[in-house]
Amino acid sequence: MNEATDTFSGQAFPRILGDWSVGTPGPLVVICGGIHGNEPAGVFAAQRVLHALQRNEVPIRGRCVAFAGNLRALAAGQRFIERDLNRSWSEAWFRRGSVDAKDATSPNAEDAEQAELARLIQETLVADNWPSVVFLDLHSFSAEGHAFAIMADTLRNRDLAWSIPIPTILGFEESVEGTLLEYFAEQGHVAIAIEGGQHSDPNSVRCHEAALWISLVRSGCVDERHVPNFPQYREFLERLSEGQPRFLEVCFRHGLHPEDGFVMNPGYTNFQPVEKDEVLATDRRGKVHAPVEGRILMPLYQEQGEDGFFIGKPIRWFWLQLSAVLRRMRLELLLIPVLPGVHRLPNRNHWVYVNPKIARWFVVEIFHLLGFRRQQARHGAHVFSRRPPP
Helix, strand or coil: CCCCCHHHHCCCCCCEEEEEECCCCCCEEEEEECCCCCCCHHHHHHHHHHHHHHHCCCCCCCEEEEEECCHHHHHHCCCCCCCCCCCCCCHHHHHCCCCCHHHHCCCCHHHHHHHHHHHHHHHHHCCCCCCCEEEEEEEEECCCCCCEEEECCCHHHHHHHCCCCCCEEECHHHCCCCCHHHHHHHCCCEEEEEEEEECCCHHHHHHHHHHHHHHHHHCCCCCHHHCCCHHHHHHHHHHHCCCCCCEEEEEEEEECCHHHCCEECCCCCCCCEECCCCEEEEECCEEEECCCCEEEECCCCCCCCCEEEEEEEECCHHHHHHHHHHHHCCCHHHHCCCCCCEEEECCEEEEEEECCCCCCCCHHHHHHHCCEEEEEEECCEEEEEECCCC
């Protein structure tokens, strides 16, 4: 592998990075890299994997297709041109079936990018009667530190994410809305994101490449025997993640506005422990303290971005095992009708409303165990949703 990283400063890419199928029935694997333009590591990795599949004529099952996200921002080497392309995905974009002329010609650069990408993804999804769909979203971050996976907490996502030997973070989707990853998860598809490392670190490309091969094998798209040196990919990621907690859940997000004047204090790295009340950054109001203790995730060391930092807390393996048992039992079908202060929302079978004045203890923890996601607060109450499948 060529380790040169000078191309990280900005480069032109095609929208379709690769597309491979030999006509054998199987899953659809959709890869997206560079939805943020200063994160090209995933684009390079996707190109390498698709090139290897095509060059070696690998007899895959199903189809593997890879897209580059924000082409203009990738060429400029910056996160976005006018707005974050990964904060406004919804089912409405995919109902259109084709590029909306207004979006395609919009003066906003990201409108046209999103319209074209949505069209191509939709065409891919409806091209065949796929038995399953797997979405792999490739990212990097501005701080130094270790790679990790992000997923919506469903059992099918766990099966894939946990096959990749890097830490897995739960709960991002409860604090960051409108991501392409969340759209795929809401449709019931398997969907995980890989945060491969620092933007310009060559190991970020290697991490993504390893994660892609492992995912293709785990999803049943590729046989392990057709991947040269496959055990080395696992060994590389295991070494990369040695000593890090295996599972964490986001418990806090420090969101930003352009006028905040946020500046992260130097030296913080992914998974670094922080104490409650520790001064992590400054903004126009003064010092920014950690509201809880935990592990800092993705501290912001770049000009663009809406997330100053996240804080996560390790999850014990026992609770993950228990939640899997409860979900397979569909225990929520018995509990929701009898829990005080809890009822389903009309015409939304997978949504529940919780009145915290009645249901006071461990509400979020209980609904997380049952496979629900906290959507929002309404008049002081919680609203949770549950994705199909659990």
